[in-house]
Amino acid sequence: MPRDGKRIKGTADQRAEARERLRSELLAAARELAREADGYDSVTVRSVADRVGYTVPIVYQFFAGKRALLVELVDVGFTELAHRLGRARCPDIQQTQGGPLLAVAVAYWEFALDDPHLYRLMHSLPDVPFGTPDAPESARACFEILRETAAAGIPHLCANTHDADAGADLLWAHLHGLVSLVLDGRVKGGAERGRELLVDLTRWLNLPERYADPTAG
Structure with missing residues (x-):
């Protein structure tokens, strides 16, 4: 799902690829935040969502929690x-x-x-x-x-x-x-x-x- 909240259009394969890219983007954001904060203790679901420009519920579509x-x-x-x-x-x-x-x-x-x-x-x-x-x-x-x-x-x-x-x-x-x-x-x-x-x-x-x-x- 893109940042404006609209559904991703395209074939099933294209939608799957877009979701996998977003998943990778969320993981990369968490790593960036950990580097900046000197560890993962202060990394939160909200901070990851904010880093990539999505709302928190989008993150929960991929991960049940931190x-x-x-x-x-x-x-x-x-x-x-x-x-x-x-x-x-x-x-x-x-x-x-x-x-x-x-x-x-x-x-x-x-x-x-x-x-x-x-x-x-x-x-x-x-x-x-x-x-x-x-x-x-x-x-x-x-x-x-x-x-x-x-x-x-x-x-x-x-x-x-x-x-x-x-x-x-x-x-x-x-x-x-x-x-x-x-x-x-x-x-x-x-x-x-x-x-x-x-x-x-x-x-x-x-x-x-x-x-x-x-x-x-």
Whole structure:
């Protein structure tokens, strides 16, 4: 529905495309407001409607409320992250970045620092399932890339003896930990030094001798 309240004319496909554009516009508006307000706490359905020039009831045609809008943004975030992680698996990018492990780590890092408020929302919104079949498909796609990266890049992890996901869990934990510390200002030197530590982290994880059995041989 356009801003003047009149119905959208055209074929069913055209109307569907117009509704999808509006949905994307509402989500983009919420992200813009979060950047301006330093987080999603002050983002409301009304502020999103005002930003795009629609009335509040129009927003409720797409989202039951703020919670539903935030859940959708979590899915959008993981979809974008999965795309970036997937691109990082391209041989050309891996060669430029210095290997698959660092290429994926850099893609993860850059996504988080490009939109820190969305990144925080993705990892903090309550009652969004993870580690189960009910987890968002986009989040499971990200995890699958991390799992394949860990299996190929750090197969020597002792954690791999626990189950097929343990290596990815540890890789995600390391990346998320470093990113979160940098975003929260808990690492001296800020993002510049944090980016250097990211390189060291991947090198540290990639040292097979770290996992050698000290009782062997």
